[in-house]
Amino acid sequence: MTDSQTQRIFLALADPTRRLLLQHLCEEGSGTAAGFATRLPITRQAIIKHLVTLEQAGLVTANEMGRERRYVPQPEALQSVATWIGEISAQWDHRLAALRNFLLEEANASSEQEQETDNHE
Amino acid sequence: MTFSDRIERSMHLPVPRERVWEAVTKPEQLARWFGVVSGMDFRVGGAIQFSWENKPCPYPGAIEVIEPIQRFAFRWPSYAVSHPEIAFNIVPSTFVEITLEEQAGGTFLTVVESGFASLPELVPAEKSHSDNSDGWQACLNGLRDYLQSQEVA
Numbered sequence: 657m658t659d660s661q662t663q664r665i666f667l668a669l670a671d672p673t674r675r676l677l678l679q680h681l682c683e684e685g686s687g688t689a690a691g692f693a694t695r696l697p698i699t700r701q702a703i704i705k706h707l708v709t710l711e712q713a714g715l716v717t718a719n720e721m722g723r724e725r726r727y728v729p730q731p732e733a734l735q736s737v738a739t740w741i742g743e744i745s746a747q748w749d750h751r752l753a754a755l756r757n758f759l760l761e762e763a764n765a766s767s768e769q770e771q772e773t774d775n776h777e
Numbered sequence: 778m779t780f781s782d783r784i785e786r787s788m789h790l791p792v793p794r795e796r797v798w799e800a801v802t803k804p805e806q807l808a809r810w811f812g813v814v815s816g817m818d819f820r821v822g823g824a825i826q827f828s829w830e831n832k833p834c835p836y837p838g839a840i841e842v843i844e845p846i847q848r849f850a851f852r853w854p855s856y857a858v859s860h861p862e863i864a865f866n867i868v869p870s871t872f873v874e875i876t877l878e879e880q881a882g883g884t885f886l887t888v889v890e891s892g893f894a895s896l897p898e899l900v901p902a903e904k905s906h907s908d909n910s911d912g913w914q915a916c917l918n919g920l921r922d923y924l925q926s927q928e929v930a
Binding site: 666741744745748749751752754755756757758759760763 | 801
């Protein structure tokens with residue numbers, strides 16, 4: 657994956673209309689701009705623009721069907737983003753759990769020490 | 778829900794803010810939980826050295842914000858640290874911001890890592906060939922996982 661492709665995926669997914677279109681495509685297997693225009697409260701022109709953005713990010717591919725372009729989702733591109741972001745999130749969860757343990761162990765150790773000191777007095 | 782190239786996590790810690798501040802800014806304490814910091818020039822603009830499985834990372838990070846007991850932020854070559862086999866022309870780096878707030882009974886810590894969109898490669902090659910045969914369900918799961926990963930834990 658090239659630098660610009662990574663950026664394109666994030667930019668493509670940043671827009672709620674594009675996420676909605678992608679979700680529809682995933683649920684239905686494929687779709688066309690004209691088909692979406694009859695169901696969604698946005699113009700066909702705007703839908704085409706969004707679909708092209710998704711296509712440039714590699715999240716969908718377009719097949720020419722006569723005068724129409726039929727869009728098909730590409731799960732792999734999306735999954736690689738999800739997997740990767742998920743791994744980084746998991747790393748942070750792991751680190752923060754370790755930080756918590758580190759601080760708690762230390763707090764417990766020092767309070768035990770205080771107790772011992774108290775007992776000796 | 779925010780939707781951008783960032784990860785946010787937060788957590789309550791039952792110790793004073795000063796104590797957490799030390800744990801997140803001192804290299805020997807970072808080693809106890811963050812794991813990869815091997816050296817640090819503690820000043821704004823100062824370098825942070827990283828290592829991964831005892832291999833030093835050739836690309837240092839840099840401290841960007843020091844606001845004692847409140848905010849500590851740095852850039853780090855996270856991808857280079859975990860992939861020492863790759864040589865980079867442009868060092869890929871992300872921005873980590875740790876914020877500490879006083880909270881009843883302790884400290885509320887928030888960490889935000891951002892800037893993933895500027896990384897050169899999203900996934901190591903061996904991980905990118907995730908099975909495509911599950912088709913649309915996999916596609917929907919991918920979208921869901923991605924959206925969930927954007928939610929604040």
